Amino acid sequence: MSVKQYIETNKERFLGELFSLIRIPSISAKSEHKPDMIACAQKWTELLLAAGADKAVVMPTQGNPVVYGEKLISPDAPTVLVYAHYDVMPAEPLDLWKSDPFEPEIRDGRIWARGADDDKGQSMIQVKGFEIALREGLLGCNVKFIFEGEEEIGSPSLESFCEANKELLKADVILVSDTSMVGKETPSLTTGLRGLAYWEIEVTGPNRDLHSGHFGGAVANPINMLCKLMADITDADGRITIPHFYDDVEDVSAVEREMIAQIPFDEAAYKKAIGVEELFGEKGWATLERNSCRPSFDICGIWGGYTGEGSKTVLPSKAYAKVSCRLVPHQDHHKISEMFEKYIASVAPACVKVKVTPMHGGQGYVCPIDLPAYKAAEEACTIAFGKKPLAVRRGGSIPIISTFEQVLGVKTVLMGFGLEQNAIHSPNESCELELFYKGIEAVAEFYRIYK
Amino acid sequence: MSVKQYIETNKERFLGELFSLIRIPSISAKSEHKPDMIACAQKWTELLLAAGADKAVVMPTQGNPVVYGEKLISPDAPTVLVYAHYDVMPAEPLDLWKSDPFEPEIRDGRIWARGADDDKGQSMIQVKGFEIALREGLLGCNVKFIFEGEEEIGSPSLESFCEANKELLKADVILVSDTSMVGKETPSLTTGLRGLAYWEIEVTGPNRDLHSGHFGGAVANPINMLCKLMADITDADGRITIPHFYDDVEDVSAVEREMIAQIPFDEAAYKKAIGVEELFGEKGWATLERNSCRPSFDICGIWGGYTGEGSKTVLPSKAYAKVSCRLVPHQDHHKISEMFEKYIASVAPACVKVKVTPMHGGQGYVCPIDLPAYKAAEEACTIAFGKKPLAVRRGGSIPIISTFEQVLGVKTVLMGFGLEQNAIHSPNESCELELFYKGIEAVAEFYRIYK
Structure with missing residues (x-):
């Protein structure tokens, strides 16, 4: 048959x-x-x-x-x-x-x-x-x-x-x-x-959760510090600021960008489907380029302090994030992973301890x-x-x-x-x-x- | 007896x-x-x-x-x-x-x-x-x-x-x-x-968790955005950047600062007790001033995305934080709470929705x-x-x-x-x-x- x-x-x-x-x-x-x-x-x-x-x-x-x-x-x-x-x-x-x-x-x-x-x-x-x-x-x-x-x-x-x-x-x-x-x-x-690199970040402040009234303002809060570290990884134009991050990124030719532009894409429908008012990504690139030919940085998970019901005031001991970069051809995930670890070590403030654990990666x-x-x-x-x-x-x-x-x-x-x-x-x-x-x-x- | x-x-x-x-x-x-x-x-x-x-x-x-x-x-x-x-x-x-x-x-x-x-x-x-x-x-x-x-x-x-x-x-x-x-x-x-103001912040990106490979780089990640919002609330000198935040802060007189300086305080022992290498706080003020006469901003809790074992790549729909400010005499917590809400509304990017819920406060x-x-x-x-x-x-x-x-x-x-x-x-x-x-x-x- x-x-x-x-x-x-x-x-x-x-x-x-x-x-x-x-x-x-x-x-x-x-x-x-x-x-x-x-x-x-x-x-x-x-x-x-x-x-x-x-x-x-x-x-x-x-x-x-x-x-x-x-x-x-x-x-x-x-x-x-x-x-x-x-x-x-x-x-x-x-x-x-x-x-x-x-x-x-x-x-x-x-x-x-x-x-x-x-x-x-x-x-x-x-x-x-x-x-x-x-x-x-x-x-x-x-x-x-x-x-x-x-x-x-x-x-x-x-x-x-x-x-x-x-x-x-x-x-x-x-x-x-x-x-x-x-x-x-x-x-x-x-x-x-795209390739991938993935890390877990642990920020340690004081050795135990502290009363934010007694210590707040005088002791670095690891969540405040984690947010600052994470915020600094991308700039207002959606570019990753880690030095040399873009060095090996494959050039996308004009011909290729032309092909990408021919893929049927309804931006209004795309935004509606995922429920957002505005898209955001690297300046100078179209949405279908941003999500395929260009690298990205996403915080996949974050946690620390009190996350239960109600409002607990606390200056916590620890804060964590799971973060990943999507990579593009020619970016080596081993090299990027090392670059990321070095970058974090170079910018981590002395008032907290920051540990970066590479989780996995791929080309x-x-x-x-x-x-x-x-x-x-x-x-x-x-x-x-x-x-x-x-x-x-x-x-x-x-x-x-x-x-x-x-x-x-x-x-x-x-x-x-x-x-x-x-x-x-x-x-x-x-x-x-x-x-x-x-x-x-x-x-x-x-x-x-x-x- | x-x-x-x-x-x-x-x-x-x-x-x-x-x-x-x-x-x-x-x-x-x-x-x-x-x-x-x-x-x-x-x-x-x-x-x-x-x-x-x-x-x-x-x-x-x-x-x-x-x-x-x-x-x-x-x-x-x-x-x-x-x-x-x-x-x-x-x-x-x-x-x-x-x-x-x-x-x-x-x-x-x-x-x-x-x-x-x-x-x-x-x-x-x-x-x-x-x-x-x-x-x-x-x-x-x-x-x-x-x-x-x-x-x-x-x-x-x-x-x-x-x-x-x-x-x-x-x-x-x-x-x-x-x-x-x-x-x-x-x-x-x-x-x-000190007084207190406390808020819960909810940042909503896409209407569901997205695959960070298919969308990463093209759609704003609510955790990335939350970190940026939180990072911007304090500057490198440990000062709160919200406009007019310090307007009503009580002046601490030279006499009072002199009294504070007489309180027995062993900075090395203080650091050792809480296990930190360095203290951090508002530039120009001593530790015992920072934690009593000066306002502070602490993220008491943060969460969003995948926080379980292992490494899940995801561009999450939501991210949350519980944040508080310790206030000092003459700062009205109602006024500060309104100021905070207005500030967040004014800086929240259009690519995500940001909701601020005042939780409680005190003078x-x-x-x-x-x-x-x-x-x-x-x-x-x-x-x-x-x-x-x-x-x-x-x-x-x-x-x-x-x-x-x-x-x-x-x-x-x-x-x-x-x-x-x-x-x-x-x-x-x-x-x-x-x-x-x-x-x-x-x-x-x-x-x-x-x-």
Whole structure:
């Protein structure tokens, strides 16, 4: 039967398989979920074997295990390595969810759950596309699967896993569904990603919480000082002030800026969707440049002092922040991380102690659009979506993509089916059912075309 | 028997009565403790009657009830109104306590518990001093007690209670034990207090938490913006930058600054006690001026974004801070509160929404040192501590003191027995047993002298 018919016949089963994955709260950032990580990896081996893989195993790493699976049809055929991740972001703040984040619900033609898109939904798209191509005799290449459980915490164990398993992971191209498209009516493939550096900052003032009446004005308040340190990292023009921060930033050519300007973008709708009156970003750059080709600095979390109900006067002992920079191609996250640590050390006032802990990082990435696998993905999406996908850069980071390039020497095609409104990493993450099935169709077509 | 003998004979009972109060977690800032507030007020009526009051009742207010008690010996004798509070600060962070904050423990000659000093310990000193003077036939004045349950949240109901009960509360002077002394070897009475203004700030960026990769750099981050707003409130010289903030600040005369300079102060020991390498405060003023005669700005709490384990990249929707200014005589907290709101509104950037909620406030206070009750307190302390107490200004705020002056037309004598190392408002609050008993002696002597 046709790819479309196969999907129509099996759509309920596909959803059931996805739901069985979602119900396992595989939150890599929280150590209490270790057993869920194992359970989720184990579940994937079952699903891969059921989809037609000849082999599917859970392989240990220094951290959460990796799932490896394969279907090898011929030594002469090219090999695709499918990378995905089975871990998800924490679901907090839980009170903003309209339904249980780990009990998927179908409402308004969408699947609502943590991981509905990122990356359980998208990895299921990959596996079901593979199943169809295999079962219908369309598969023209060997397929290997590597699903990790630490993507949301920066893939700390995957590089050494790749180093140790170069032969096993040997492939001609890597295929990843973990990115989003410009819009439902504007399919796109991602050709660039930002890098990332992430730090935790601890500011210590007095050795205990003090009475702000008895000490206020005479002893430095660590929250006041943390705010000053954070405020000084960006200037009024939205530029990062750390010396030499922009030294290695890739020049964006006039041609490229022209292409970006052609991406359909309705600023009023964008602002309305996220509920802001005005946008803010680096002076001299458009919104779609600011969030893809330019670095950024975000305080992801901050806490200190009394945060409960009512009003407690206190001069606290400690203040903390979790901060990150999105980086762009040519900015090395190791170099930036060192630069950041040195900068903070140089500006931290002597009245408090400031500790910077680098958490994780990753390099940016660029994919050439004349790569055979890219061409195949382009053709496959054109069939599934009825429109040639745009080649666009995205602002997110998948640090492992550049690691694959360095360690395995292989380029990656980013064939993702998410949408910005899917609210990944946020409460009420979701995925439109129609796009879930179109994605499966596109992947099945990819396996037919790429040989 | 002598005051000292009475204390020696009854010391275990005094402690038991204090512990029965401490065991009731009367935390006014948290609504779930409402039943504890009632229980604590009830307990006080029993203790006041047992100490010899003719009457002790729980009286309702708009908020937590007030405990009123009295012992009237003669219409011709002067009347002292003893004010105290039975509510306590929240005990968080709980993990830093060496023993249960609400199960008092004696270690190293000290009582360890939330409220051991502020204000359960000190109010017990008042009541036991009264008991001794009464039982031993020394009492030369009428005594009224008013114990409120909302001091730690700014006494929102007490002003209207006083307005409604002016006749009942009529007195010649108010006596309060809720302040600290310069040191164990340097007894002191407090002659000045700072005022207070307190606000909660809510900064809203996007209508939901966003992926910092997809939006970072293009959409204002509310934590980044909150840090900038907070950082700008003080300058590098530790001065508050809000226009007109210092307009009404009381001039501190050269004579007064000379007196302050005579207070024993060991900066090295002060820094060591609180564990800081350097002090920080307003340029041009000494530490003991900065924390008593000069206003201050402290961020008491801050929170927003991801604050859990590990590293979550997010561009959050909201960020919050609880902030306060300590004010000095002549600064009106209503005027300052309006000024602060206007200032924030004028500098808040259009890319976020900023909401300022005034929480509570109070005026500063000055006590004349030729007041008869002040003189009596001075003599009583000289007997108990063997040294004439210094007259000093303190940096803390007891907003109700200036309200008493306005509503009841009565001055207050601040006869407090705390010490800075008692760590009020902090984990491991404590009170030295020796000072607890010396305080009781001083109060008993006060009642003998003041007639």
